[in-house]
Amino acid sequence: MHKVNIFNSIKFSLNNFSIVLPFLILALFEVSWLAIWYYAPRPPVSIVLAPLIKAFMGEHFLHYPLNFLALPRLVFLGRVFIYLAFAGVSIAATVAAVFQKEVEKSSVRYWGNFNRAVRKIPALFMLGIIYAIGLFLIYIIPKLIVLHLVGSERFLTIGYYGAYFFSFIFFVVMESALVYAVAFLIVYKHGLFSSIKKSTLFFKNHFAFTLFLVFSFRVINFALVLAKFKIVSIINKFFPFFPEFTLVILGAEIFFLLISNYFIIASACHLLLTKEGNK
Protein backbone atom coordinates (compact mmCIF):
# COMPACT_ATOMS: atom_id res chain seq x y z
CA MET A 1 0.00 0.00 0.00
CA HIS A 2 2.80 2.32 1.03
CA LYS A 3 4.76 1.47 -2.15
CA VAL A 4 1.75 2.27 -4.33
CA ASN A 5 1.54 5.71 -2.75
CA ILE A 6 5.20 6.44 -3.45
CA PHE A 7 4.88 5.70 -7.14
CA ASN A 8 1.52 7.43 -7.31
CA SER A 9 3.10 10.63 -5.97
CA ILE A 10 6.00 10.56 -8.42
CA LYS A 11 3.58 9.64 -11.24
CA PHE A 12 1.39 12.57 -10.23
CA SER A 13 4.37 14.94 -10.53
CA LEU A 14 5.20 13.54 -13.95
CA ASN A 15 1.64 13.71 -15.24
CA ASN A 16 1.14 17.29 -14.04
CA PHE A 17 4.45 18.74 -15.13
CA SER A 18 2.82 22.10 -15.90
CA ILE A 19 2.81 22.74 -12.13
CA VAL A 20 6.56 23.27 -12.54
CA LEU A 21 5.82 26.88 -13.52
CA PRO A 22 6.61 28.54 -10.13
CA PHE A 23 9.97 26.81 -10.09
CA LEU A 24 10.50 27.62 -13.76
CA ILE A 25 10.15 31.30 -12.90
CA LEU A 26 12.72 30.82 -10.13
CA ALA A 27 15.05 29.13 -12.62
CA LEU A 28 14.54 31.96 -15.12
CA PHE A 29 15.61 34.43 -12.42
CA GLU A 30 18.73 32.36 -11.90
CA VAL A 31 19.45 32.13 -15.63
CA SER A 32 19.02 35.91 -15.93
CA TRP A 33 21.40 36.42 -13.02
CA LEU A 34 23.93 34.10 -14.67
CA ALA A 35 23.49 35.87 -18.03
CA ILE A 36 23.98 39.31 -16.48
CA TRP A 37 27.28 38.28 -14.83
CA TYR A 38 28.37 36.44 -17.96
CA TYR A 39 27.94 39.66 -19.93
CA ALA A 40 29.58 41.73 -17.15
CA PRO A 41 32.90 42.28 -18.99
CA ARG A 42 31.07 43.76 -21.99
CA PRO A 43 29.07 46.96 -22.46
CA PRO A 44 26.37 47.87 -21.54
CA VAL A 45 26.38 45.59 -18.46
CA SER A 46 30.05 46.36 -17.76
CA ILE A 47 29.15 50.00 -17.04
CA VAL A 48 27.47 48.85 -13.82
CA LEU A 49 29.06 45.52 -12.97
CA ALA A 50 32.69 45.82 -14.11
CA PRO A 51 33.61 48.24 -11.29
CA LEU A 52 32.07 45.83 -8.76
CA ILE A 53 34.07 42.86 -10.08
CA LYS A 54 37.19 45.00 -10.21
CA ALA A 55 36.75 46.17 -6.62
CA PHE A 56 35.78 42.88 -4.96
CA MET A 57 37.44 40.22 -7.10
CA GLY A 58 40.15 41.90 -9.20
CA GLU A 59 40.56 43.36 -12.67
CA HIS A 60 41.69 40.05 -14.23
CA PHE A 61 38.24 38.51 -13.64
CA LEU A 62 36.94 40.91 -16.29
CA HIS A 63 38.99 39.26 -19.01
CA TYR A 64 38.57 36.06 -20.98
CA PRO A 65 38.89 33.28 -19.81
CA LEU A 66 39.26 34.22 -16.13
CA ASN A 67 35.77 35.73 -16.10
CA PHE A 68 34.48 32.15 -16.10
CA LEU A 69 36.28 31.49 -12.83
CA ALA A 70 34.29 34.24 -11.15
CA LEU A 71 30.92 32.94 -12.37
CA PRO A 72 30.39 30.01 -9.93
CA ARG A 73 30.92 32.30 -6.92
CA LEU A 74 28.68 35.00 -8.35
CA VAL A 75 25.97 32.51 -9.24
CA PHE A 76 26.12 31.08 -5.72
CA LEU A 77 25.74 34.55 -4.20
CA GLY A 78 22.79 35.27 -6.49
CA ARG A 79 21.21 31.95 -5.60
CA VAL A 80 21.29 32.79 -1.89
CA PHE A 81 19.39 36.03 -2.50
CA ILE A 82 17.01 34.65 -5.15
CA TYR A 83 16.12 31.63 -3.01
CA LEU A 84 15.70 33.66 0.17
CA ALA A 85 13.44 36.10 -1.66
CA PHE A 86 11.43 33.84 -3.97
CA ALA A 87 11.88 30.15 -3.15
CA GLY A 88 9.28 30.22 -0.37
CA VAL A 89 6.70 31.77 -2.69
CA SER A 90 7.50 29.26 -5.46
CA ILE A 91 7.17 26.31 -3.09
CA ALA A 92 3.93 27.69 -1.65
CA ALA A 93 2.50 28.26 -5.15
CA THR A 94 3.46 24.70 -6.16
CA VAL A 95 1.86 23.29 -3.01
CA ALA A 96 -1.33 25.23 -3.76
CA ALA A 97 -1.29 23.97 -7.35
CA VAL A 98 -0.94 20.35 -6.19
CA PHE A 99 -3.85 20.95 -3.80
CA GLN A 100 -6.03 22.31 -6.63
CA LYS A 101 -5.18 19.38 -8.90
CA GLU A 102 -5.35 16.60 -6.37
CA VAL A 103 -7.96 17.67 -3.80
CA GLU A 104 -10.16 20.23 -5.53
CA LYS A 105 -9.78 18.47 -8.89
CA SER A 106 -9.87 21.89 -10.52
CA SER A 107 -7.55 23.69 -12.90
CA VAL A 108 -4.54 25.47 -11.44
CA ARG A 109 -4.95 29.20 -10.74
CA TYR A 110 -1.31 30.31 -10.86
CA TRP A 111 -1.88 34.00 -10.31
CA GLY A 112 -4.15 33.43 -7.32
CA ASN A 113 -1.67 30.94 -5.89
CA PHE A 114 1.13 33.48 -6.15
CA ASN A 115 -1.03 36.12 -4.48
CA ARG A 116 -1.87 33.80 -1.60
CA ALA A 117 1.76 32.73 -1.26
CA VAL A 118 2.91 36.35 -1.16
CA ARG A 119 0.58 36.95 1.81
CA LYS A 120 2.45 34.20 3.69
CA ILE A 121 5.83 35.77 2.96
CA PRO A 122 6.89 36.49 6.60
CA ALA A 123 6.45 32.84 7.65
CA LEU A 124 7.97 31.57 4.38
CA PHE A 125 10.91 33.92 4.78
CA MET A 126 11.47 32.76 8.37
CA LEU A 127 11.36 29.16 7.16
CA GLY A 128 13.90 30.10 4.48
CA ILE A 129 16.18 31.64 7.11
CA ILE A 130 15.94 28.50 9.29
CA TYR A 131 16.71 26.39 6.22
CA ALA A 132 19.64 28.61 5.24
CA ILE A 133 21.13 28.56 8.75
CA GLY A 134 20.76 24.77 8.82
CA LEU A 135 22.44 24.53 5.42
CA PHE A 136 25.29 26.77 6.51
CA LEU A 137 25.91 24.75 9.69
CA ILE A 138 25.70 21.48 7.80
CA TYR A 139 28.28 22.75 5.33
CA ILE A 140 30.66 24.34 7.80
CA ILE A 141 30.66 21.96 10.80
CA PRO A 142 32.00 18.81 9.04
CA LYS A 143 34.63 21.00 7.35
CA LEU A 144 35.75 22.45 10.69
CA ILE A 145 35.87 18.97 12.22
CA VAL A 146 38.04 17.76 9.35
CA LEU A 147 40.31 20.79 9.72
CA HIS A 148 40.60 20.04 13.44
CA LEU A 149 41.19 16.31 13.09
CA VAL A 150 43.37 16.12 9.98
CA GLY A 151 46.84 17.36 10.80
CA SER A 152 48.62 16.52 7.57
CA GLU A 153 47.96 18.63 4.49
CA ARG A 154 48.26 15.48 2.38
CA PHE A 155 45.00 14.12 3.74
CA LEU A 156 43.17 17.45 3.82
CA THR A 157 41.69 17.05 0.31
CA ILE A 158 40.40 13.55 1.08
CA GLY A 159 39.16 14.88 4.43
CA TYR A 160 37.27 17.67 2.68
CA TYR A 161 35.61 15.17 0.34
CA GLY A 162 34.57 13.18 3.41
CA ALA A 163 33.20 16.39 4.92
CA TYR A 164 31.23 17.15 1.75
CA PHE A 165 29.80 13.63 1.80
CA PHE A 166 28.64 13.98 5.41
CA SER A 167 27.29 17.45 4.69
CA PHE A 168 25.26 15.97 1.87
CA ILE A 169 23.85 13.18 4.07
CA PHE A 170 22.89 15.67 6.83
CA PHE A 171 21.40 17.97 4.19
CA VAL A 172 19.21 15.17 2.80
CA VAL A 173 17.97 14.40 6.32
CA MET A 174 17.31 18.08 7.07
CA GLU A 175 15.48 18.68 3.80
CA SER A 176 13.46 15.50 4.30
CA ALA A 177 12.41 16.74 7.73
CA LEU A 178 11.38 20.18 6.41
CA VAL A 179 9.93 19.21 3.03
CA TYR A 180 6.32 19.04 4.24
CA ALA A 181 6.47 22.26 6.31
CA VAL A 182 5.23 24.61 3.56
CA ALA A 183 2.27 22.35 2.83
CA PHE A 184 1.28 22.38 6.51
CA LEU A 185 1.71 26.15 6.48
CA ILE A 186 -0.28 26.83 3.29
CA VAL A 187 -2.87 24.04 3.09
CA TYR A 188 -3.52 23.24 6.75
CA LYS A 189 -2.88 26.82 7.98
CA HIS A 190 -0.56 25.80 10.82
CA GLY A 191 1.87 28.23 12.43
CA LEU A 192 5.55 28.21 11.43
CA PHE A 193 6.91 26.10 14.30
CA SER A 194 3.88 23.84 14.36
CA SER A 195 4.38 23.23 10.62
CA ILE A 196 8.04 22.34 11.17
CA LYS A 197 7.04 19.97 13.99
CA LYS A 198 4.26 18.36 11.94
CA SER A 199 6.57 18.05 8.93
CA THR A 200 9.22 16.31 11.04
CA LEU A 201 6.59 13.92 12.43
CA PHE A 202 5.25 13.16 8.96
CA PHE A 203 8.80 12.54 7.77
CA LYS A 204 9.29 10.13 10.69
CA ASN A 205 6.18 8.22 9.61
CA HIS A 206 7.21 8.17 5.93
CA PHE A 207 10.90 7.93 6.47
CA ALA A 208 11.88 5.66 3.58
CA PHE A 209 9.79 7.41 0.92
CA THR A 210 10.89 10.90 1.89
CA LEU A 211 14.56 9.97 2.16
CA PHE A 212 14.44 8.09 -1.15
CA LEU A 213 12.71 11.00 -2.87
CA VAL A 214 15.04 13.71 -1.57
CA PHE A 215 18.21 11.62 -1.90
CA SER A 216 17.57 10.43 -5.47
CA PHE A 217 17.12 13.96 -6.79
CA ARG A 218 19.62 15.80 -4.59
CA VAL A 219 22.40 13.38 -5.47
CA ILE A 220 22.40 14.86 -9.00
CA ASN A 221 22.60 18.36 -7.53
CA PHE A 222 25.42 17.24 -5.23
CA ALA A 223 27.36 15.78 -8.19
CA LEU A 224 27.03 19.08 -10.03
CA VAL A 225 28.17 21.04 -6.96
CA LEU A 226 31.28 18.84 -6.79
CA ALA A 227 31.81 19.36 -10.52
CA LYS A 228 31.58 23.10 -9.89
CA PHE A 229 34.24 22.88 -7.15
CA LYS A 230 36.53 21.01 -9.54
CA ILE A 231 35.64 23.03 -12.62
CA VAL A 232 39.22 24.17 -13.35
CA SER A 233 40.60 20.62 -13.23
CA ILE A 234 37.74 19.33 -15.39
CA ILE A 235 38.25 22.02 -18.01
CA ASN A 236 42.04 21.56 -18.01
CA LYS A 237 41.70 17.81 -18.44
CA PHE A 238 38.75 17.42 -20.80
CA PHE A 239 38.05 20.80 -22.44
CA PRO A 240 41.33 22.75 -22.50
CA PHE A 241 40.13 25.15 -25.22
CA PHE A 242 36.61 25.52 -23.89
CA PRO A 243 36.38 27.50 -20.63
CA GLU A 244 32.73 28.10 -21.60
CA PHE A 245 32.14 24.64 -20.16
CA THR A 246 31.65 26.50 -16.87
CA LEU A 247 28.40 27.81 -18.36
CA VAL A 248 27.33 24.26 -19.22
CA ILE A 249 27.90 23.14 -15.61
CA LEU A 250 26.16 26.19 -14.17
CA GLY A 251 23.26 25.83 -16.63
CA ALA A 252 22.94 22.13 -15.82
CA GLU A 253 22.98 23.00 -12.13
CA ILE A 254 20.10 25.44 -12.58
CA PHE A 255 18.17 22.97 -14.73
CA PHE A 256 18.57 20.02 -12.36
CA LEU A 257 17.80 22.23 -9.39
CA LEU A 258 14.53 23.14 -11.13
CA ILE A 259 13.72 19.48 -11.79
CA SER A 260 14.71 18.33 -8.29
CA ASN A 261 12.85 21.13 -6.54
CA TYR A 262 9.73 20.42 -8.54
CA PHE A 263 9.71 16.64 -8.11
CA ILE A 264 10.61 16.77 -4.42
CA ILE A 265 8.01 19.39 -3.52
CA ALA A 266 5.21 18.17 -5.78
CA SER A 267 5.64 14.49 -4.92
CA ALA A 268 6.03 15.12 -1.18
CA CYS A 269 3.03 17.45 -1.18
CA HIS A 270 0.96 14.91 -3.13
CA LEU A 271 1.79 12.21 -0.60
CA LEU A 272 0.95 14.51 2.29
CA LEU A 273 -2.38 15.53 0.77
CA THR A 274 -3.37 11.94 0.00
CA LYS A 275 -2.35 10.76 3.47
CA GLU A 276 -3.80 13.66 5.44
CA GLY A 277 -6.88 13.59 3.24
CA ASN A 278 -7.34 9.93 4.12
CA LYS A 279 -7.35 10.65 7.85
Place this chain on the structure above:
Amino acid sequence: MKHIKIFILMFLLVNFLCSGCGDGTYVAEKMFWKANNKLQKLVEKEKHNENIEKEEMDALIFSFKEITLRYPYWKSAPLAYFNLAMIYEMKNDSEGARKQYELICKTFPHQDAICVAALKNIAVLYERADNWDEAEKTYKKISTAYPYTEIGLMVPFYLAQQYKKRGESEKSGLAFRSALKTYKDAIENSQSEMVKIVSLNYAVSCMLYLEGEEEAIAFLKSLSDREVGPIIQACAVFNIAKIYHYHLKNKEEAVKYYQQIVEKYPEGDLAKKAIEEIKELSKE
Protein backbone atom coordinates in the same frame (compact mmCIF):
# COMPACT_ATOMS: atom_id res chain seq x y z
CA MET B 1 -0.97 32.04 -19.61
CA LYS B 2 -0.78 35.59 -20.99
CA HIS B 3 1.25 36.71 -17.97
CA ILE B 4 3.66 33.84 -18.42
CA LYS B 5 4.22 34.66 -22.08
CA ILE B 6 4.94 38.28 -21.14
CA PHE B 7 7.34 37.10 -18.42
CA ILE B 8 9.24 34.83 -20.81
CA LEU B 9 9.35 37.58 -23.46
CA MET B 10 10.73 40.01 -20.87
CA PHE B 11 13.32 37.44 -19.85
CA LEU B 12 14.46 37.01 -23.45
CA LEU B 13 14.52 40.77 -24.00
CA VAL B 14 16.66 41.37 -20.89
CA ASN B 15 19.11 38.71 -22.05
CA PHE B 16 19.24 40.17 -25.54
CA LEU B 17 19.89 43.67 -24.19
CA CYS B 18 22.57 42.38 -21.83
CA SER B 19 24.48 40.83 -24.71
CA GLY B 20 24.94 44.42 -25.89
CA CYS B 21 27.09 45.74 -28.67
CA GLY B 22 30.56 45.99 -27.17
CA ASP B 23 33.74 47.30 -28.78
CA GLY B 24 34.89 43.76 -29.53
CA THR B 25 37.53 43.67 -26.80
CA TYR B 26 36.03 40.59 -25.20
CA VAL B 27 35.71 38.72 -28.50
CA ALA B 28 39.28 39.71 -29.36
CA GLU B 29 40.48 38.39 -25.99
CA LYS B 30 38.62 35.15 -26.63
CA MET B 31 40.02 34.69 -30.14
CA PHE B 32 43.53 35.56 -28.98
CA TRP B 33 43.39 33.17 -26.01
CA LYS B 34 42.23 30.28 -28.15
CA ALA B 35 44.79 30.92 -30.88
CA ASN B 36 47.53 31.48 -28.32
CA ASN B 37 46.76 28.16 -26.62
CA LYS B 38 47.10 26.38 -29.95
CA LEU B 39 50.37 28.19 -30.58
CA GLN B 40 51.72 27.04 -27.20
CA LYS B 41 50.95 23.48 -28.22
CA LEU B 42 52.89 23.98 -31.45
CA VAL B 43 55.80 25.46 -29.51
CA GLU B 44 55.76 22.38 -27.23
CA LYS B 45 55.74 20.13 -30.30
CA GLU B 46 58.68 22.03 -31.78
CA LYS B 47 60.58 21.70 -28.48
CA HIS B 48 60.13 17.94 -28.56
CA ASN B 49 61.09 17.83 -32.25
CA GLU B 50 57.65 16.50 -33.21
CA ASN B 51 56.35 16.94 -36.73
CA ILE B 52 54.22 20.08 -37.18
CA GLU B 53 51.75 20.04 -40.07
CA LYS B 54 51.90 23.02 -42.42
CA GLU B 55 48.09 23.22 -42.23
CA GLU B 56 48.25 23.67 -38.45
CA MET B 57 50.56 26.65 -38.83
CA ASP B 58 48.51 28.13 -41.67
CA ALA B 59 45.32 27.85 -39.59
CA LEU B 60 47.04 29.68 -36.76
CA ILE B 61 48.34 32.36 -39.10
CA PHE B 62 44.78 32.83 -40.28
CA SER B 63 43.52 33.12 -36.67
CA PHE B 64 46.08 35.74 -35.64
CA LYS B 65 45.68 37.67 -38.90
CA GLU B 66 41.94 37.75 -38.30
CA ILE B 67 42.58 39.34 -34.89
CA THR B 68 44.92 41.98 -36.33
CA LEU B 69 42.43 42.81 -39.08
CA ARG B 70 39.23 42.79 -37.05
CA TYR B 71 40.60 44.41 -33.88
CA PRO B 72 43.55 46.58 -35.01
CA TYR B 73 43.16 48.98 -32.07
CA TRP B 74 42.83 46.36 -29.36
CA LYS B 75 45.59 46.90 -26.79
CA SER B 76 47.03 43.41 -27.20
CA ALA B 77 46.94 43.49 -31.03
CA PRO B 78 50.76 43.88 -31.14
CA LEU B 79 51.05 40.53 -29.39
CA ALA B 80 49.04 38.98 -32.21
CA TYR B 81 51.64 40.37 -34.66
CA PHE B 82 54.37 38.96 -32.44
CA ASN B 83 52.78 35.52 -32.48
CA LEU B 84 52.34 35.74 -36.24
CA ALA B 85 56.05 36.46 -36.58
CA MET B 86 56.80 33.53 -34.29
CA ILE B 87 54.78 31.18 -36.50
CA TYR B 88 56.57 32.46 -39.61
CA GLU B 89 59.85 31.76 -37.84
CA MET B 90 58.63 28.23 -37.11
CA LYS B 91 57.92 27.91 -40.83
CA ASN B 92 61.48 29.09 -41.50
CA ASP B 93 60.04 32.09 -43.32
CA SER B 94 62.37 34.82 -42.00
CA GLU B 95 61.05 37.32 -44.54
CA GLY B 96 57.47 36.82 -43.36
CA ALA B 97 58.52 37.09 -39.71
CA ARG B 98 60.51 40.27 -40.35
CA LYS B 99 57.54 41.83 -42.12
CA GLN B 100 55.37 41.21 -39.07
CA TYR B 101 57.96 42.77 -36.73
CA GLU B 102 58.22 45.76 -39.05
CA LEU B 103 54.45 46.10 -39.01
CA ILE B 104 54.54 46.32 -35.21
CA CYS B 105 56.98 49.24 -35.31
CA LYS B 106 54.93 50.90 -38.04
CA THR B 107 51.52 50.39 -36.42
CA PHE B 108 52.40 50.92 -32.76
CA PRO B 109 55.30 53.40 -32.79
CA HIS B 110 54.45 54.73 -29.33
CA GLN B 111 54.54 51.38 -27.58
CA ASP B 112 58.25 51.42 -26.72
CA ALA B 113 58.53 48.00 -25.09
CA ILE B 114 56.82 46.24 -28.00
CA CYS B 115 58.69 48.14 -30.72
CA VAL B 116 62.09 47.63 -29.16
CA ALA B 117 61.40 43.89 -28.77
CA ALA B 118 60.31 43.73 -32.41
CA LEU B 119 63.46 45.57 -33.55
CA LYS B 120 65.63 43.24 -31.51
CA ASN B 121 63.98 40.22 -33.14
CA ILE B 122 64.57 41.76 -36.59
CA ALA B 123 68.25 42.18 -35.71
CA VAL B 124 68.42 38.57 -34.50
CA LEU B 125 66.83 37.42 -37.78
CA TYR B 126 69.49 39.33 -39.74
CA GLU B 127 72.21 37.82 -37.58
CA ARG B 128 70.85 34.32 -38.20
CA ALA B 129 70.89 35.08 -41.93
CA ASP B 130 74.55 36.18 -41.59
CA ASN B 131 73.63 39.71 -42.60
CA TRP B 132 75.70 41.51 -39.96
CA ASP B 133 75.52 44.93 -41.65
CA GLU B 134 71.71 45.02 -41.45
CA ALA B 135 71.79 43.57 -37.92
CA GLU B 136 74.25 46.26 -36.81
CA LYS B 137 72.10 48.95 -38.38
CA THR B 138 69.04 47.63 -36.56
CA TYR B 139 70.87 47.44 -33.22
CA LYS B 140 72.07 51.01 -33.70
CA LYS B 141 68.51 52.02 -34.47
CA ILE B 142 67.41 50.51 -31.14
CA SER B 143 70.17 52.33 -29.32
CA THR B 144 69.18 55.66 -30.85
CA ALA B 145 65.39 55.37 -30.68
CA TYR B 146 64.96 53.53 -27.37
CA PRO B 147 68.20 54.08 -25.39
CA TYR B 148 66.69 53.72 -21.92
CA THR B 149 64.73 50.50 -22.38
CA GLU B 150 66.16 47.22 -21.08
CA ILE B 151 67.02 46.08 -24.62
CA GLY B 152 68.24 49.57 -25.56
CA LEU B 153 70.68 49.48 -22.65
CA MET B 154 71.91 46.04 -23.61
CA VAL B 155 72.75 47.09 -27.19
CA PRO B 156 76.00 49.14 -26.68
CA PHE B 157 77.57 46.33 -24.63
CA TYR B 158 76.31 43.66 -27.03
CA LEU B 159 77.68 45.47 -30.07
CA ALA B 160 81.09 45.88 -28.41
CA GLN B 161 81.12 42.16 -27.60
CA GLN B 162 80.13 41.26 -31.16
CA TYR B 163 82.93 43.39 -32.64
CA LYS B 164 85.35 41.58 -30.33
CA LYS B 165 83.98 38.21 -31.44
CA ARG B 166 84.32 39.21 -35.08
CA GLY B 167 87.99 40.12 -34.51
CA GLU B 168 87.48 43.87 -34.94
CA SER B 169 89.52 44.71 -31.83
CA GLU B 170 89.96 48.41 -32.50
CA LYS B 171 86.27 48.91 -33.18
CA SER B 172 85.48 46.79 -30.16
CA GLY B 173 87.68 48.88 -27.84
CA LEU B 174 86.05 52.07 -29.08
CA ALA B 175 82.60 50.53 -28.67
CA PHE B 176 83.35 49.43 -25.10
CA ARG B 177 84.57 52.95 -24.25
CA SER B 178 81.53 54.54 -25.84
CA ALA B 179 79.26 52.05 -24.06
CA LEU B 180 80.93 52.79 -20.70
CA LYS B 181 80.38 56.50 -21.22
CA THR B 182 76.72 55.86 -22.08
CA TYR B 183 76.23 53.75 -18.95
CA LYS B 184 78.00 56.25 -16.70
CA ASP B 185 75.80 59.03 -18.09
CA ALA B 186 72.71 56.93 -17.47
CA ILE B 187 73.76 56.24 -13.86
CA GLU B 188 74.30 59.95 -13.30
CA ASN B 189 71.34 61.40 -15.13
CA SER B 190 68.53 58.89 -15.40
CA GLN B 191 65.51 59.23 -13.15
CA SER B 192 64.61 55.56 -13.44
CA GLU B 193 66.03 53.14 -10.90
CA MET B 194 65.74 50.26 -13.40
CA VAL B 195 67.88 52.16 -15.92
CA LYS B 196 70.48 52.96 -13.23
CA ILE B 197 70.72 49.35 -12.04
CA VAL B 198 70.97 47.87 -15.56
CA SER B 199 73.49 50.55 -16.56
CA LEU B 200 75.57 49.88 -13.46
CA ASN B 201 75.81 46.16 -14.26
CA TYR B 202 76.82 46.83 -17.88
CA ALA B 203 79.25 49.57 -16.80
CA VAL B 204 80.99 47.09 -14.50
CA SER B 205 81.28 44.57 -17.35
CA CYS B 206 82.76 47.26 -19.62
CA MET B 207 85.24 48.39 -16.95
CA LEU B 208 86.35 44.84 -16.27
CA TYR B 209 87.14 44.51 -19.96
CA LEU B 210 88.75 47.92 -20.41
CA GLU B 211 90.42 48.82 -17.12
CA GLY B 212 90.58 45.73 -14.95
CA GLU B 213 89.25 44.75 -11.54
CA GLU B 214 90.94 47.40 -9.39
CA GLU B 215 89.52 50.27 -11.47
CA ALA B 216 86.06 48.69 -11.47
CA ILE B 217 86.16 48.31 -7.68
CA ALA B 218 87.31 51.91 -7.27
CA PHE B 219 84.43 53.10 -9.45
CA LEU B 220 81.92 51.01 -7.49
CA LYS B 221 83.32 52.20 -4.13
CA SER B 222 82.94 55.79 -5.29
CA LEU B 223 79.31 55.02 -6.11
CA SER B 224 78.61 53.30 -2.80
CA ASP B 225 79.91 56.33 -0.92
CA ARG B 226 77.77 58.80 -2.84
CA GLU B 227 74.14 59.87 -2.49
CA VAL B 228 72.81 57.69 -5.32
CA GLY B 229 70.07 55.98 -3.36
CA PRO B 230 70.12 52.77 -1.32
CA ILE B 231 69.24 50.42 -4.21
CA ILE B 232 72.10 51.61 -6.41
CA GLN B 233 74.46 51.59 -3.41
CA ALA B 234 73.44 48.01 -2.63
CA CYS B 235 74.01 47.07 -6.29
CA ALA B 236 77.44 48.67 -6.22
CA VAL B 237 78.45 46.76 -3.06
CA PHE B 238 77.08 43.52 -4.52
CA ASN B 239 79.15 44.02 -7.67
CA ILE B 240 82.28 44.66 -5.56
CA ALA B 241 81.62 41.41 -3.71
CA LYS B 242 81.15 39.56 -7.00
CA ILE B 243 84.43 40.91 -8.41
CA TYR B 244 86.30 39.75 -5.28
CA HIS B 245 84.46 36.44 -5.42
CA TYR B 246 84.62 35.47 -9.09
CA HIS B 247 87.42 37.55 -10.61
CA LEU B 248 89.98 38.07 -7.85
CA LYS B 249 89.08 34.84 -5.96
CA ASN B 250 89.49 36.74 -2.66
CA LYS B 251 87.11 34.87 -0.38
CA GLU B 252 87.56 37.06 2.75
CA GLU B 253 86.93 40.33 0.94
CA ALA B 254 83.94 38.83 -0.94
CA VAL B 255 82.34 37.65 2.32
CA LYS B 256 83.02 41.06 3.87
CA TYR B 257 81.07 42.85 1.12
CA TYR B 258 78.27 40.27 0.95
CA GLN B 259 77.96 40.67 4.72
CA GLN B 260 77.80 44.43 4.27
CA ILE B 261 74.75 44.05 2.00
CA VAL B 262 73.00 41.78 4.49
CA GLU B 263 73.61 44.26 7.31
CA LYS B 264 73.03 47.55 5.48
CA TYR B 265 70.27 46.54 3.03
CA PRO B 266 68.48 43.57 4.64
CA GLU B 267 65.12 44.27 2.93
CA GLY B 268 66.02 43.80 -0.75
CA ASP B 269 66.44 40.76 -2.98
CA LEU B 270 70.19 41.35 -3.03
CA ALA B 271 70.38 40.50 0.68
CA LYS B 272 68.88 37.07 -0.08
CA LYS B 273 71.32 36.56 -2.94
CA ALA B 274 74.19 37.68 -0.70
CA ILE B 275 73.19 35.15 1.99
CA GLU B 276 73.18 32.40 -0.65
CA GLU B 277 76.61 33.47 -1.89
CA ILE B 278 77.99 33.47 1.68
CA LYS B 279 76.61 29.95 2.15
CA GLU B 280 78.27 28.85 -1.09
CA LEU B 281 81.57 30.43 -0.05
CA SER B 282 81.49 28.77 3.37
CA LYS B 283 81.14 25.36 1.66
CA GLU B 284 84.30 25.91 -0.44
